[in-house]
Amino acid sequence: MTSQQTGGFTHVFFVPIVCGTLVFLFAPVFASTYTLSLLCVYALLAISLGLIWGFGGILCFGQGAFFGIGAYSYVIFSINFGLPWTSVLFAIVFTVLATTCFGAAMFYGRLGDVYLAVVTLVFTLILNRFLNSTAGPEYQIGSARLGGFNGIPGFPTLNFPWSDAAFLSDMVFYILCCVILVISWVFCRWILRSHFGRVLVAIRENEERVELTGYDVRLYKTAAFSISGGLAAMAGVLYANWAGIVTPNLFSLTLSAEIIIWTVVGGLGTLFGPMIGSAVLTAVKLGLGHQTLVDNFFVMGILLIAAVLVFPRGIAGAFSGRRVSVFGSKKKGKWQTRSNRTQEKLSND
Amino acid sequence: MVETVLSVEGLSVSFGGVLAVDNVSFSLKRQELHCLIGPNGAGKSTFFKAICGVVRPSSGRVWINGYEATRLPAHRVARLGVGIKMQVPNLLEGLSVEENLWIAARCRHSAREAEDIVESLMNLTGIEKYRTSLVSDLAHGHRQHVELASALATKPSILLLDEPAAGLSETEVDELSSILQQLKNQTAILVVEHNTRFVRMIAESITVFHKGRILAAGSPDQVFQNEIVKKVYLGSN
Ligand SMILES: Nc1ncnc2c1ncn2[C@@H]1O[C@H](COP(=O)(O)OP(=O)(O)OP(=O)(O)O)[C@@H](O)[C@H]1O
Ligand SMILES: [Mg+2]
Numbered sequence: 383m384t385s386q387q388t389g390g391f392t393h394v395f396f397v398p399i400v401c402g403t404l405v406f407l408f409a410p411v412f413a414s415t416y417t418l419s420l421l422c423v424y425a426l427l428a429i430s431l432g433l434i435w436g437f438g439g440i441l442c443f444g445q446g447a448f449f450g451i452g453a454y455s456y457v458i459f460s461i462n463f464g465l466p467w468t469s470v471l472f473a474i475v476f477t478v479l480a481t482t483c484f485g486a487a488m489f490y491g492r493l494g495d496v497y498l499a500v501v502t503l504v505f506t507l508i509l510n511r512f513l514n515s516t517a518g519p520e521y522q523i524g525s526a527r528l529g530g531f532n533g534i535p536g537f538p539t540l541n542f543p544w545s546d547a548a549f550l551s552d553m554v555f556y557i558l559c560c561v562i563l564v565i566s567w568v569f570c571r572w573i574l575r576s577h578f579g580r581v582l583v584a585i586r587e588n589e590e591r592v593e594l595t596g597y598d599v600r601l602y603k604t605a606a607f608s609i610s611g612g613l614a615a616m617a618g619v620l621y622a623n624w625a626g627i628v629t630p631n632l633f634s635l636t637l638s639a640e641i642i643i644w645t646v647v648g649g650l651g652t653l654f655g656p657m658i659g660s661a662v663l664t665a666v667k668l669g670l671g672h673q674t675l676v677d678n679f680f681v682m683g684i685l686l687i688a689a690v691l692v693f694p695r696g697i698a699g700a701f702s703g704r705r706v707s708v709f710g711s712k713k714k715g716k717w718q719t720r721s722n723r724t725q726e727k728l729s730n731d
Numbered sequence: 732m733v734e735t736v737l738s739v740e741g742l743s744v745s746f747g748g749v750l751a752v753d754n755v756s757f758s759l760k761r762q763e764l765h766c767l768i769g770p771n772g773a774g775k776s777t778f779f780k781a782i783c784g785v786v787r788p789s790s791g792r793v794w795i796n797g798y799e800a801t802r803l804p805a806h807r808v809a810r811l812g813v814g815i816k817m818q819v820p821n822l823l824e825g826l827s828v829e830e831n832l833w834i835a836a837r838c839r840h841s842a843r844e845a846e847d848i849v850e851s852l853m854n855l856t857g858i859e860k861y862r863t864s865l866v867s868d869l870a871h872g873h874r875q876h877v878e879l880a881s882a883l884a885t886k887p888s889i890l891l892l893d894e895p896a897a898g899l900s901e902t903e904v905d906e907l908s909s910i911l912q913q914l915k916n917q918t919a920i921l922v923v924e925h926n927t928r929f930v931r932m933i934a935e936s937i938t939v940f941h942k943g944r945i946l947a948a949g950s951p952d953q954v955f956q957n958e959i960v961k962k963v964y965l966g967s968n
Pocket of ligand 1: 746751769770771772773774775776777778818
């Protein structure tokens, strides 16, 4: 049994890791590490939504907001205290606390799915509006001026811990993004295989049944929401470091909608799907950015509709031929999630 | 050991002024197999929902295993030892049979115990063959068995079954009644059912609901001989 488990473990765990590493290693041959870092950041952001929407059934339009909160809180803390790495920690803790409060209010208030989507959307737009109105000198947190629609430029970015002046090169920053992305992916997989993750999937299937079984659904959903907020915040921190400026555009409807499109196109109910979706669509968008013939959003919209019609289960779903059960068969000595199966399949192709 | 596992006092539930359950008092003893019958709309399902915390009672109190459960959220009531099979389909549709049972079993048991529970329940209800099938792909009869098994998977001390025999063939009804007989020494069972043949097979005692109130109660013979019961319920069937 042990050897069988190890065999299975090698197969579903190390194969994607090896393939992933190869992709990350060879990608810089085809594109600049600067662009690739952005793809990693967006992939992380996409996972954060893929986790709660694809597995918990929570459609949140506020992912852009948590991304933005993560970025802004990093910037504000690092301007005030220097210490980029401590700021990373602060930004994540702060965002997780904020999402926990926000999530608890919604889930303990028994907000329905549709209302949750609307409330998170409004939340994002309010923050966007608010930050756009903070141009005046009265909007200052410590020594950080919020700066309204101009945003906040010029803040300490990540460096090598031994020297303030040792900034990360594009290559090193790219590697950092890759490592964080892989760690986050492993973390999500671990969550989904745990008791908690299975209950989350069960909640997606039938909330009332799970409740009548004895699980506090509100608690589980709030926890999932917080984890997702933390991942989005991590992406936000990396984005701030990548761009060197944060603006209220992070809270725009555009970004929040894009995250949803990435997830749908990539494949709902998988972890790989949202990552692939974000990378493909961002690459398309960046490619289109150089021409003025067709509007970006027009193309995005067409791609979304085409994807929904041609691959109803997304890119990742299209690769995993048959519909697979969420925990999978126990006969193999362990239970797999739907996403694992997909990843397995993808890594074999 | 508490002898009365479920005790309900003056329970009322109203939906916008309509009293679906009207001042009902009721109790269920350990290892009792009790049936609840009554015409459509009598309030049987609402009574169940009020006990397990899905619907808020407007007045009255509920005790489960000696603990007050009135107005507790549904998951807390479940943890006090109530397992319920609702009248409407209520399964984790996209998951397999064994996953459905595992989720329920794992709630209050260790991983190892949960696996044992899942195996023994699949064995009891005869659904091992379908362990990896999605419940949405199952035939109605098997789904009813999965519903029963997942209500049992938490090892409840009170099992509420709302129309477990609905839509089952005669042989399936016989199977179900023998399963319930086997369960009798593990848990108290309260069954809502329209199928009179089934009720006669299993019931030790019967309560008749009518317009939210208890119309009659007693042994099957007493109840089925009762003239008023014949008139409002059996006659109309
Ligand atoms: N959620 C609800 N909102 C409003 N009225 C309801 C609701 N649920 C039930 N009722 C009403 O309460 C009464 C009792 O319904 P209930 O479902 O408890 O009856 P029942 O005895 O289970 O009937 P059946 O044998 O048909 O299942 C009915 O008049 C019904 O219309
Ligand atoms: Mg009913």
